[in-house]
Amino acid sequence: MDSKSVREFIVKEVPDWDDEVVATARFKAFSGQRSDWEPKYLFWRDLIIKIARHFGFLLIRPSEVKSDWFNRGGLTPLCIDHVLFVMYSEGDIILCADLVDPTSGRLSQLFKKVRNLMLGSIRTTEVISEDQIILTAALKDKAVEVVKLLSDSHWNSSCVVTMWKLQDICGGPDEASAVLSYLSSSGKAQHFSVSKKDFVEGVKISFSTTAVSSVSNLDHDVLYLIWTTEKLQQQLDVIDRRYEMSRKSALTFLHSGNRKVALRYAREMKVGAENREKCSSLLNKVEEVLGIIANAESTKQVSEAIQIGSQAIKENMISLEEVDLCLSDLQESIDSQKQVEKALEKTPYADIEDDNVEEEFKKLELEVGNENAPVPIPKTGSTSEERESEASEATLISEALSNLKLSDNSSRKLTIHNQVVSVEDKERETIELEAALG
Numbered sequence: 172m173d174s175k176s177v178r179e180f181i182v183k184e185v186p187d188w189d190d191e192v193v194a195t196a197r198f199k200a201f202s203g204q205r206s207d208w209e210p211k212y213l214f215w216r217d218l219i220i221k222i223a224r225h226f227g228f229l230l231i232r233p234s235e236v237k238s239d240w241f242n243r244g245g246l247t248p249l250c251i252d253h254v255l256f257v258m259y260s261e262g263d264i265i266l267c268a269d270l271v272d273p274t275s276g277r278l279s280q281l282f283k284k285v286r287n288l289m290l291g292s293i294r295t296t297e298v299i300s301e302d303q304i305i306l307t308a309a310l311k312d313k314a315v316e317v318v319k320l321l322s323d324s325h326w327n328s329s330c331v332v333t334m335w336k337l338q339d340i341c342g343g344p345d346e347a348s349a350v351l352s353y354l355s356s357s358g359k360a361q362h363f364s365v366s367k368k369d370f371v372e373g374v375k376i377s378f379s380t381t382a383v384s385s386v387s388n389l390d391h392d393v394l395y396l397i398w399t400t401e402k403l404q405q406q407l408d409v410i411d412r413r414y415e416m417s418r419k420s421a422l423t424f425l426h427s428g429n430r431k432v433a434l435r436y437a438r439e440m441k442v443g444a445e446n447r448e449k450c451s452s453l454l455n456k457v458e459e460v461l462g463i464i465a466n467a468e469s470t471k472q473v474s475e476a477i478q479i480g481s482q483a484i485k486e487n488m489i490s491l492e493e494v495d496l497c498l499s500d501l502q503e504s505i506d507s508q509k510q511v512e513k514a515l516e517k518t519p520y521a522d523i524e525d526d527n528v529e530e531e532f533k534k535l536e537l538e539v540g541n542e543n544a545p546v547p548i549p550k551t552g553s554t555s556e557e558r559e560s561e562a563s564e565a566t567l568i569s570e571a572l573s574n575l576k577l578s579d580n581s582s583r584k585l586t587i588h589n590q591v592v593s594v595e596d597k598e599r600e601t602i603e604l605e606a607a608l609g
Contacts, residue, residue, distance in 0.1 A: 174239035177222055181240070184221065189243075200249040208250070215254040216263065223309045229346045230267075230303045255304070265305040270352040273362040273374075305349050314353050317341060322378040326465070329383060331393045333401060334372040358382035365391050371398045389464070396461050403454040407447060414443040 187193045197215075201208035222240065223231060237251045248254075258264040317340055321330050334347065341347040351374060354360035358377075363386045365371045373394035377383035421436035 174235065174242070177226065177240050178242070180222060180225060181218070185218070194243060198243075198246060198248045198250070201253045211250065212254055212257060215248070215250065216258055219254070219258075220263070220306060220308050223306045224312065227309075227342070228306070229309045229313050229342070229349060230305055232303055233301055259304075263307050265307055265310065265349075266301055267303055267305065267349075270305075270349060271356045273348070273351040273355040273360070303345070310349055310353050313341065313346070314350050314359075317350055318354075318359070318376060318378060321376060325378070328379045329375060329377045331373055331375050331390050331397065333394065333398050334374065335401060336397075337374055361386055363390070363394070365395050365398075367395060369398075371395055373398070393461065393464060396457055396464075400454060400457050400461070403450055403457065406450050407454065410443055410447045410450065414440055414447070417443060 182188050197211060201211070205212075219231075219236065222228070233251075233255055236255070237247055241248050241251065255264060259266070317337070320340060321332065337351065338344050338347040341350050351360055351362060354376065355362065359382065360374050360376045361383050362372070362374055364373065371394060373390075375383055375386055375390055417436045417439040421433045421440065424430075424433040424436065
């Protein structure tokens with residue numbers, strides 16, 4: 172975002188911004204007791220925070236704030252250095268050096284906090300000389316936004332994401348580092364990594380009011396699987412771009428009558444379609460594994476809830492009729508959830524056959540063929556083998572350009588042993604609870 176947009180926003184938010192008398196008073200340096208300059212300080216502080224929130228600035232440069240944001244015809248506020256220093260002293264600003272390193276252990280993070288407290292306050296010049304500073308209000312807003320965005324796409328009380336995904340959500344590596352540091356210091360996130368064929372960094376984030384649980388072996392496996400899906404999706408995007416470029420080139424040369432070059436691009440399309448099918452098949456399998464793991468975790472939570480319920484029944488002497496009613500409600504909830512999942516599974520994605528695109532493509536081929544239909548000139552001495560070769564090339568181009576249905580019909584069979592905790596049917600649950608009552 173350029174400084175011009177910021178200045179335009181300031182003019183809209185501050186009606187008397189261009190008033191020379193008012194501006195002269197505002198731009199003066201602070202002097203006297205705090206009670207003398209506090210109203211001006213609050214004006215500048217609130218304006219800086221409002222600008223940051225409006226434009227989504229998590230990190231700001233003090234030099235830009237002083238020289239660009241509030242520049243009025245070459246004049247800049249003489250009090251901005253003091254404003255930023257007071258904001259830092261009161262916790263409205265965080266220096267990047269004060270951030271807790273999320274990649275370190277919790278004990279190291281505690282030592283870092285203690286060290287920052289022991290160092291005491293810093294000078295005004297140190298704040299203004301920082302390359303970037305962090306606005307606390309914007310950091311908290313961004314952390315809440317990230318957690319909400321992730322919780323909306325996950326059913327469990329926590330999730331695992333790659334650092335690449337977190338950086339994409341936060342808007343960059345610096346912003347992601349600040350958000351992760353804030354969440355880690357509050358016990359809501361924990362950084363960890365996996366070293367297999369590749370080094371993968373990830374984050375476990377808690378959505379509940381309690382602190383994030385420790386990272387398990389399953390979390391490491393899930394992180395690597397998620398990273399694999401992201402890599403495969405990136406590869407699919409590359410294949411699709413190359414396929415589209417080959418398709419356009421094939422059409423161009425087919426339109427110009429250069430059959431040999433068009434045939435070469437048609438062959439590239441065929442190879443691209445085969446590669447996409449393989450990549451898509453592998454991606455579907457990995458996503459299926461992640462889905463099974465997520466279902467297993469949900470099932471485990473239900474099982475644990477049933478065990479807790481059994482203990483509560485013993486302690487509170489609940490009747491079997493009440494238990495049966497609760498189980499009926501639970502079964503209805505599970506059945507409703509399964510209906511939603513089946514409805515989602517019926518939504519076509521990979522197996523879509525776009526007849527409209529194919530028909531349009533055939534029309535385009537016919538149009539190209541009609542425009543460039545050469546006048547038949549009998550070739551002297553032409554052999555039957557040459558005519559068959561030319562016909563074969565034309566058929567290959569036509570088939571390659573018409574084949575846009577990249578469906579994945581490969582069968583997917585996957586068995587996971589010793590990982591899934593199943594919930595038995597209603598009758599077995601009742602038997603177990605009756606035994607618990609005894």
